[in-house]
Amino acid sequence: MTTTHPEISQSRKTRRGPGDLAVAGALALGPLAFVFGGFAALPALPGVVSARLRAPALAYFLGVVVCTLASLAGFNPWAVYARERALDELESALGARPTWAAWHHHAAGGELRLENIEVELAALGGRAELVQARVVTGPGFVFGASRPRLVARGLRVVVDGNSDFGAFFAGLEGKSRRELELDIESIELEVKGPEISAGIGIARARGTLEPAGLRLDCAPRQMDLTLWGRTHNLALRGTAAFERRDGVTGLSLDLRAVDGQAAALYAHGTLQSQAGPGGLVVTLDYMDLGEVWARYRKIDVFDGNLRATARVSGTLRDLRVALDAELAGFRYFHRAVMALDETRAFDIPQARVVGGLRLVDGTRLSLEQLQLLVPDGTLCTGPALSTRGEALLTLNGDPARLTGTLEATVTSGRAAQAISWSPVTARRLADLQPNIVQVAEQFSDLTLDYTIDVQALTVACEPVSGVLSGALSGRLHKQPGLKEARLGVGGRLQLAQGRFAFCAAEGTLEGTIEFNPAAPSFEAAIRGGLKGTAGDVPLAAEVTGRLSHPGLVFSGVTMHPDDLGRLIAAAGNPDAAEKARRTEALSRLCGPAAALAGNPFVAHKAGRVSFSFKP
Numbered sequence: 001m002t003t004t005h006p007e008i009s010q011s012r013k014t015r016r017g018p019g020d021l022a023v024a025g026a027l028a029l030g031p032l033a034f035v036f037g038g039f040a041a042l043p044a045l046p047g048v049v050s051a052r053l054r055a056p057a058l059a060y061f062l063g064v065v066v067c068t069l070a071s072l073a074g075f076n077p078w079a080v081y082a083r084e085r086a087l088d089e090l091e092s093a094l095g096a097r098p099t100w101a102a103w104h105h106h107a108a109g110g111e112l113r114l115e116n117i118e119v120e121l122a123a124l125g126g127r128a129e130l131v132q133a134r135v136v137t138g139p140g141f142v143f144g145a146s147r148p149r150l151v152a153r154g155l156r157v158v159v160d161g162n163s164d165f166g167a168f169f170a171g172l173e174g175k176s177r178r179e180l181e182l183d184i185e186s187i188e189l190e191v192k193g194p195e196i197s198a199g200i201g202i203a204r205a206r207g208t209l210e211p212a213g214l215r216l217d218c219a220p221r222q223m224d225l226t227l228w229g230r231t232h233n234l235a236l237r238g239t240a241a242f243e244r245r246d247g248v249t250g251l252s253l254d255l256r257a258v259d260g261q262a263a264a265l266y267a268h269g270t271l272q273s274q275a276g277p278g279g280l281v282v283t284l285d286y287m288d289l290g291e292v293w294a295r296y297r298k299i300d301v302f303d304g305n306l307r308a309t310a311r312v313s314g315t316l317r318d319l320r321v322a323l324d325a326e327l328a329g330f331r332y333f334h335r336a337v338m339a340l341d342e343t344r345a346f347d348i349p350q351a352r353v354v355g356g357l358r359l360v361d362g363t364r365l366s367l368e369q370l371q372l373l374v375p376d377g378t379l380c381t382g383p384a385l386s387t388r389g390e391a392l393l394t395l396n397g398d399p400a401r402l403t404g405t406l407e408a409t410v411t412s413g414r415a416a417q418a419i420s421w422s423p424v425t426a427r428r429l430a431d432l433q434p435n436i437v438q439v440a441e442q443f444s445d446l447t448l449d450y451t452i453d454v455q456a457l458t459v460a461c462e463p464v465s466g467v468l469s470g471a472l473s474g475r476l477h478k479q480p481g482l483k484e485a486r487l488g489v490g491g492r493l494q495l496a497q498g499r500f501a502f503c504a505a506e507g508t509l510e511g512t513i514e515f516n517p518a519a520p521s522f523e524a525a526i527r528g529g530l531k532g533t534a535g536d537v538p539l540a541a542e543v544t545g546r547l548s549h550p551g552l553v554f555s556g557v558t559m560h561p562d563d564l565g566r567l568i569a570a571a572g573n574p575d576a577a578e579k580a581r582r583t584e585a586l587s588r589l590c591g592p593a594a595a596l597a598g599n600p601f602v603a604h605k606a607g608r609v610s611f612s613f614k615p
Contacts, residue, residue: 096120111136123168125160126192150209153185161193162361180209182216195365199224213245220255230295232259249273253280263287273315280312284325300337300442301345304330308353318360323370325353330377337438338381344435348377355394367395367402379408380434387413387434387457401480402443406450410457418462421608422591433487433521440478441485448476454493463589464509466498474517489524490517500530502589503582503600504571507532511543522548535571537564551610561613565599 101116117130131154187202205218220236238255252270269280286305293302308325333345355370372393379387389411395404417432440446450473457468472491479486498509511528515521528543530552538556545551557564569582587595590603601611 096122121157121159121168124163126158126163126190128158129156130154131186147179147181147208149181149183151183155184155186156188156190158190158192161191161196179211182207182209187218193361195228196359197226199226207242213243215241215243215245217241223257228296232262232292232295234259260291261288262291269312271312271315271319273317282308282310282312282321284308284310289330300332300334302330302332304328304348306353314358319358320368321357321359323353323355323357327351327353327372332439334439334442337435344381344383346378346381348374350375351377364398366398370395376411379410379413380436382435384417385413385415385432385434389413389455401445403447404449406448406452406476408450409453409455411455413454413457414460415457415468416460418588419464420588421603421606422588423606423608424591425588437476437485437487440476441483443478445480446476446478446485450474450476452491457493459495459498463500463502463585464498465500466495466509468493468495468513470494470512472515474515487521488517489515489521491515495528498528500532503534503569503585504574505532505534505539505568507539509543513547522546526550534564534568537567537571545610549608549610551612553612553614555614557613557615561601561611562599564613565601568600569598 096119098114098117098119100114100118103115104113112135114133115131117133118127120127130152133150133152135148135150137148182205184205185203187200187205189198189200189202191198191200200220201222202218203221205216207214207216218240220238220240223234223236225232225234234257236255236257238253240255241250241252243250243252250270250272253267255268256264256266258264264285265282266285267280267282271280284307286307289302289304289306293300305328306325307328308323310324311322312319313322314320327348328350330348330351331345333342338344352373353371354373356368357370358366358368360366372391374391374393376390377388379389379391387410389409391406391408393404393406395402397403415432440448452472454468454470454472459466459468470491470493472489472493474488474490477486477488492515493513495509495511495513498511500507500509507530509528509530511526514525514527516524524547526543526545526547530539530541530543532539537559540555542553542555543550544553554561554564559567569586570579574582583595586598586600590600591606593605594600594602603609604611
């Protein structure tokens with residue numbers, strides 16, 4: 001029978017006690033693996049070679065292995081804490097908590113990786129998506145030899161262009177408690193607006209986020225700029241820098257943009273969120289107006305080449321552009337207005353465009369004293385009326401609601417609409433209205449005040465010829481919802497070198513045309529007189545009335561008006577060819593009834609002309 005001496009048993013218990021505590025303490029240190037990963041097992045190696053420390057070392061090693069395996073399986077409370085702390089900071093800055101599809105961590109390297117992150121950007125009316133983000137802080141998510149780094153790829157941000165970006169970035173200030181290096185690959189930024197939208201592709205952006213501010217340097221590669229429903233694909237080369245510091249947001253560009261064969265420009269300078277020195281200079285190397293305009297409309301055609309320098313100032317939310325451009329080989333053709341006749345196209349060999357543009361909130365465009373200076377070009381075209389001269393056009397306002405002035409000088413031109421009082425003619429003096437009125441009808445809302453100095457306008461309005469000169473002024477108004485524009489004309493034109501030739505009657509003509517801006521142009525008052533002969537009979541008449549309904553008061557008449565009319569039609573014993581020509585002239589000017597009767601004065605029955613006779 002074996003017996004145990006009480007003193008010996010108690011001695012053994014006493015010796016096991018400190019060892020058990022050491023083993024338990026070693027096991028308790030196992031969670032260090034959550035912080036330092038498998039590297040936490042390294043301190044156990046020296047203890048393995050010592051018989052006295054082997055048990056606690058093995059226990060510590062076992063604890064590290066268990067915690068490492070748990071961490072590899074996704075259970076790491078320290079990594080979860082580090083992740084939630086990062087998400088808390090993002091929620092505080094952005095106003096919404098990001099969501100994610102998966103996450104991974106590497107405690108030893110101090111790396112957190114989140115995948116398929118999404119966050120609402122309520123302050124900007126949009127959202128952000130990120131394929132993957134890695135935050136590298138150093139071992140144990142606690143310390144590092146350098147500042148932490150955010151390495152991300154696949155960032156897509158969609159925002160409303162009307163948002164207050166300055167307020168948003170101001171809200172980011174102070175949200176970062178420490179400096180953070182940023183390295184983001186493959187970025188898509190989309191800014192949406194009702195009239196202007198842009199999608200920007202950026203290959204890579206690098207920078208820093210600090211308590212005092214943010215800076216990003218990037219290399220944009222593509223911009224899809226959408227203006228009024230049409231998209232321009234711009235290839236970008238160069239650099240851009242975004243910075244927010246001391247309450248000021250700045251955008252610096254050193255960038256070249258090319259839109260295929262349509263346009264190319266270079267932008268250099270800095271824009272800020274508040275007015276100040278500096279600015280952006282944009283040089284437009286070329287713009288093919290024909291190719292650009294064809295993307296917007298098919299009913300009319302612009303041709304020409306535009307070169308320009310634009311100085312952009314103001315703030316990011318209120319851009320002001322001072323434009324100075326040269327326009328060469330400009331041509332405008334409207335298929336409907338110009339009846340598919342390309343010879344009626346407006347032609348301006350050289351012109352200059354100066355003035356201002358304003359872009360508010362990146363979406364609303366307005367013109368500010370934008371001027372087109374034409375030293376020589378066509379002012380109106382067509383078989384009835386064509387003029388050439390110089391002009392200064394000034395426009396202001398939103399493109400959908402423009403106001404402006406036109407100052408023009410007609411140096412040469414031709415009015416070639418034959419006069420007719422026939423009740424069956426489809427042509428009227430109203431056809432002499434310049435076709436710039438029909439062009440203006442393409443605008444939704446336009447109010448244009450104009451002054452025109454008519455130096456020489458050749459008149460070939462059979463049976464009248466001569467040269468008109470004088471000054472005109474008035475207003476052209478196209479109202480929203482109405483198809484036709486209203487042209488008000490005021491002023492006076494004087495006829496010089498006037499002649500008339502009708503059948504057997506011919507002679508001189510002098511007179512004036514007085515326009516009333518409150519009435520249509522074809523209701524202008526005419527005053528003048530003619531002197532001539534019909535065969536051997538002298539003719540003298542006062543011209544009065546309106547362009548649409550003239551009156552001729554003949555004086556010194558010694559025969560019956562019907563006899564005088566037949567004399568005008570048949571005097572001089574005309575041959576067959578001449579008789580045919582006179583019949584055609586009678587029919588065109590006075591109507592078929594007058595041609596059949598051989599008497600031009602029958603035209604008064606049509607109600608478009610009046611005749612009076614005095615002895």
